[in-house]
Amino acid sequence: MSNSLSSNESNTKKSSKKIGIVMRHAPYGNNLAHEALDAALATSIYGQELTLIFMGDGVFQLLHQQESKAIHQKNLEKQLTALEFYDIEKVFACKHSLDERQLKQNNLSINVAAIETEELQQLLHEQDVLLSF
C-alpha cells in the first residue's frame, strides 16, 4: 500500500536506503539477538529507513514475560520495548514462524505485524540491503 510512496521517497533522498534487518535467532544462548537489536537502534539513529523482520527462532525474541535476571542476561524484552522510542515502527514477524511455534499475538511484548509468507517475500525483496542476524 505505502510501497509506491516509500520508493519515491528513497529516489529523492539518495542517501537514504531501505535497510532490512533480519532477526532469526533465539533471544538468549548467545547475545546475537541482543547485538542485532543494538544494530537496529543504531541504524534508526542515523535516519535510515529501517524495517525489522523477525522469523524462525527470532520470533521467540518477541515473547512477553521474559525474566532473564536469574541467568544474568540482559533482558531483551526491555530492549525491544525501546524500539518505539526510537521511532522504529516497521516491525514485522513471519506468521508461519509464529504459527509453527504456536505463539499468539497476545503472547508478544510489542506490536508487530504478523505477515503471511507472500508478504514476507515481498517485504524482503523491497529492501535495498539486508543485515542478516
Next chain:
Amino acid sequence: MKHSILHTVNQSPFSNNTLLQCLNTYTDGDGILFLENGAYAALLSQPASHLLENKTCYVIEVDLHARGLLEQELNADIQLINYETFVQLSTEYDVVQSWY
C-alpha cells in the same frame, strides 16, 4: 521495486531448518548459494532436495571437496562454483541475505 536476492546458506539441512526458512522467502529471480556446511545441501539425500527443483542453486566446489562429497550422489541442478563466481554473483544479484 523488487530486488533479486542472493541467499547464502552455510548450515547443513540435516541439522536444522535454516534452508527451509530460506526457501520460504525465495522468489523467481533469486539464487541460493551453499557454502561451508551448507555444502551438504548439494547431496541428493538431503531432506529438502526435492524443494530445490526449478530454483537457481550454487555450491562452492572446494567446500564439497573438503567434505569428501564430490564422490557422493549430488543434486545435478546445483552448479559448482568457485569464490570468483561467488563474488561475481553477489554483484549481479541486487541484495545478499545470509542464512547462518
Next chain:
Amino acid sequence: MILSLAIHSPPSSQASYSAYQFAKVALIQGHSIYRVFFYHNGVYHGSDLTCSGQDEFDLIDAWKQLQNEYQLDLVACIAAGLKRGIIDTTEAERYEKDHHNLGNHFELSGLGQLVDATVTSERLISFGG
C-alpha cells in the same frame, strides 16, 4: 563495485575464512571494499595475540597482509569488543586495564561505522555462524 563486509563469526569459524576469501577475490577482481566491520564474535579477529599452529592458515595475518596491500578499513565494534576482551590502548586506560590487545591493523569504533558502510556500499555481505 563498492562492497562492504559484516563479519559476525570468530576466526575459528569457517565462515570467517569464507569472508576473507571473498574479500581477497573481490579486491583482485578490482572491486573496492569500503569497510570490513567485525561485529558479534567477529571482533575476536581484532586480537593481536592469536597464534596459529605452524601448519595452519593464519587468518589474522592474512587479513593484515590484505590490509597492507589495499589499505582496508578493518573496524571492530567497540561495544562488542570490550565485552569480549578486545581492547585498545585508549580503552585500556579508560577501564584501567593493564593490558591491551587490539592489532595495529584494526580500529575500534561504534555501530555508526556499520550503518555508514551499509549506506555507502553498493553491496553489504554478512558472514556469520
